[in-house]
Amino acid sequence: MTRLPDAAWTKRTDLAALVAALGADNTRYVGGAVRDTLLAKAIHDIDLATTLVPHAVIDRCKEAGIRTVPTGIDHGTVTAILPNGPVEITTLRRDVSTDGRRATVAFAEEWREDAARRDFTINALYAHPDTLEIDDYFGGLADLAERRVRFIGDARERIREDHLRILRYFRFQARFGDSPESEAISACSDLAHTLKGLSRERVAMELLGILALPDPRGSIALMAEHGVLEVILPEAREREQKVLAALVAHEAQLDLEGDPVRRLAALLPPIPSIAQAVAARLRLSRAQRARLSCAAERKDADAEAPRALAYAEGMECARDRLLIGGSDIAPLSGWDVPRLPLKGGEIVARGVGAGPEVARILQAVEARWVEEEFPDASRVAQLLEEELSARSPG
Structure with a gap:
């Protein structure tokens, strides 16, 4: 039996108190915390699956003095507010019906049944909170070792249940995969048109998630190759993809963390009306729309004087335009935009x-x-x- 490696988060006293309140045999660590610990990656969120129904979770936490918030109680999720960070607790579930955009779920009793409704094998690993022994129902451990992102069961069926899984596949492939699995890629390509039926907010969230990756170039190229990118962002032609690739390389050269909104701007032609239309279509925030519009006003790199640009357009827009153009942003480092000393x-x-x-x-x-x-x-x-x-x- 494979065990979860010892990690600092598994020894949190507040987490131990939560597990004790719920009962160790009623709970399992699941998802990203298990997967990323096995890969020795940093852990950002901890999720618990439980056989207890939400109201029982709330009652037991209350008895133990642990505050909870019913963040998604209709779908079985309660968030425990702990001193060292919140933990989501979700009752085991099974799908009753799906239409590609939303699912109707019922509570389940078996761990395997809960695992079967998840998207990828590497996300369906469960660890006992006391023994740290891992339950792997669909070969996720082997896939993790082989750096293979594989849908649970039939890829097309999983995508028809939730069309957003197409974009999630490309995001996870970039993070955890080597060579794309042929069945998964084929399914994503054949069903790419189903993405049109999703809410624009969900598409924007996943697209920005892909663009936030350390290096999204491979995923974007793969999406373009298999007809996915043209469905969600038809404006991103081959020329724009090259602009994005150059931006990512420039950011890496400067040791800068990639910014997803800036990278989205790079994927659009420098035409303000197009940037505004895309921002509206994706239902971006007002601040994000302003950034896309300002970045679309960019000129040739040599025509943009860094400090003059920052004075005219603001520091954030100046950095976006200069970086997309491959220019040096050193003149902006440690410099504050001044005010004209004249009224x-x-x-x-x-x-x-x-x-x-x-x-x-x-x-x-x-x-x-x-x-x-x-x-x-x-x-x-x-x-x-x-x-x-x-x-x-x-």
């Missing part, structure tokens, strides 16, 4: 009547100040003198 009232005080002329002078001084790379207040005063001296009489 309209100072111009009025020099005898210029309030109105358009004040704005014209202010804009002229500002333009020269930016061109000279933001000199200090004394130089701004000189620039103002020069502009005032150059005014036409009267």
Whole structure:
């Protein structure tokens, strides 16, 4: 019997108290925490599966003084709020009906039955919280060792249950796979059109998840090759894919963490109307829409002066445009966008009547100040003198 390696998270006292409240034999660690511990990767979330129904979970936690939140109680999920981080607890489930977008579930009693409704074998590994012994119902341990991402059972059936599993496959393949499995790829390609029936928010979440990976180039290329990318992002043609590949390489060269919104911008042509349409279609947040639109205004790399760009568009947009263009962002490091040390009232005080002329002078001084790379207040005063001296009489 394979055991989960000792890891710091398995020795958490707050987690032990939770397991004791629920009963060790009623619970199993499941999913990413088990998979990633076996791969010696960092653990971000801990999930528990349990034979207890949600109200029993809530009652037992309450008796033990553990606060819970019914985050997904209709689907069997309760979140325990622990000192060292929340833990999701989900009652064993089986699918009653599915339509590719949502599932109707019923509570189950057998661990294998719960495992059978999961997507990939490597995500269906269960570890006993006391013994750390692993239950593997579908060959997930072997697939993990072989770096193989494989659907549980028939790949097409799994995808018809939830169309989003197509995108999840490409995300997991990038993280945990070597050579793509032919059955999985074939199923994803044949059923790519079903992604059109999903909510745009779900598609955006998975697409940004893929783009957030350390290196999404292989997955994006694979999605393009098998007709998946054109369904969810038809704007990302071969040229845009090359722009993304160059951006990822540039980020790696600069030792920068990849940003999914910036990478999405790279996958779109530099046309603001297209960026706005894609942002609306994917139901992105207002801030994300603004970033895509600003990035789509990018020019040739040599035409973008880093600090002037940051002053005009903000630091975030400047970094996006410069990085997508393959430019150096060192001039922005440790630099704060300054404010022009001149106000309209100072111009009025020099005898210029309030109105358009004040704005014209202010804009002229500002333009020269930016061109000279933001000199200090004394130089701004000189620039103002020069502009005032150059005014036409009267």
